Amino acid sequence: MESECGSVNGPTDPAGSLTGGAGSSEPFPGRRSVDFPVAAVLPAGGSGERTGLATPKQFCTFLNRPLISYTIQAFERVAWIENVVVVVAEENFDLMMDIIHQFSHKKVKVVLGGPTRHRSIFNGLRAFEEQPDGTALRKPKVVIIHDAVRPFVEEDFLLKITVAAKDQGASGAIRPLVSTVIAATSEGYLDHSLERAKYRASEMPQGFLYDIIYQAYQKCSETDFDFGTECLHLALYYCGTKAKLIEGPPTLWKVTYKQDLFAAESIIKDTLSHTVCVVAGDCAQSVQLAHGLRKTLGARSMQVDVISGPLGSRAVLVSGTWNFIRITMDTSSLGEIAKLVKIVQDSEHAILYPVVLILVHLNLLSRCCLTEQMRALGAIRSLAAEAKHSNILLYGILLNHDERVEQWDETMENVAQIAAALVKDRNPALMPAWRHQCGRCSSPIHRTPSLLPSVRATGRAVETALIERVVRPSLLANGSLQAPDGLDG
Ligand SMILES: Nc1ccn([C@@H]2O[C@H](COP(=O)(O)OP(=O)(O)OP(=O)(O)O)[C@@H](O)[C@H]2O)c(=O)n1
């Protein structure tokens, strides 16, 4: 299919194809990728007048993080998006650079916007042309244009938009209209109304073959530049490219009015209770557990990153995750956890929203004598008590690794169930529950890992502590729990 702005390859385009997905050779099966260059342009050069706030809405902060940083992160998480161009007003350039530094954004280039959104977007697209100093970002095959004030965009939908843009030349997100569209006379009376079912709201992200949208802007009239609001229209009008329309989720909406800021904050908080960073230790068992947790937590609609190495690094903290699962083989990692607790305390991260740290102790039971275990667990417990005063919820799961695969899968399921509940619930007033996973026993009850918080005798102040090995008679009364062998209360 040809158009005056460039050729639009059909789905069989040899230049690139969609790879990955289930059964792929990708390092993380299920994470898809594309094999042609993709970039994003995030227009953020507006003043947000309709919020009535002095601060432009893209720089309003939620949990100590500006809205635009959430949007950038949504694109940085997507491995197949190479570059993110953020377009800001000149007066906000330094602020934007500070945000990039503070939140360790990696793929971002900042350029100056213009007096209208279309002019800002065109400036963003120009970033891929050769610059006066001879440098240039790699020109993308497909460019995604996405308002910086739409922070809730998922990789799956970005992939759909990208593939459709690659095949059709342009693509755009749509949503059903909530209100009916009507036309008014100049005197302010109803002229006519549109049949709502025939129309859709145009949202973002939108995707374009770079050459098409760049040439559309080169041909753009001053009127379009100053009053236009629709990039898809430019591709159609100036390049004859009919965008493929794809219905997206309701979270694609644009933050425009003040109430949108409140809605955004509650969605951000809800999202935080569905994201977790699993930090594996060095040993094979720990890595196995980490990737097993990614699978089982992912099946519980949790967004899971797996990293290895010291948890204490600040970079982990600014990853935007509020929840960490640290898998360890011994108690030496307690120092590392204490360091992370200190970093979180100093960052005041948790003042606005509880941070959840879960320590998964692998094989503690079988690796050291009871005295050493109790000492270690006592140390963790007092750390948990201290951390709680800073709104940091420190839990522990005591897990004895079982070589038998069929048991390991079940154990994984249980650890994920407990971890997901702790992260989603983020409730310091935890009901008492505990068990150990001894792995040696045949009894099914032992295959579930211990959930460690204990409730102080008062029952009043719930202290999220760790590993109460004593069996509480009342918990046995209903027969639902059974003292693990050798752990009589
Ligand atoms: N000159 C402009 C105007 C808008 N935008 C960006 O385009 C996106 C969508 O525009 P809109 O919601 O209208 O943002 P504002 O223009 O800031 O809002 P308002 O009209 O209320 O001032 C926003 O991310 C905004 O920052 C831009 O990059 N350059």
Ligand SMILES: O=P(O)(O)OC[C@@H](O)[C@@H](O)[C@@H](O)CO
């Ligand atoms: O018009 P505004 O600048 O408020 O927002 C831009 C929106 O029009 C735009 O993001 C979508 O409608 C898709 O084109």
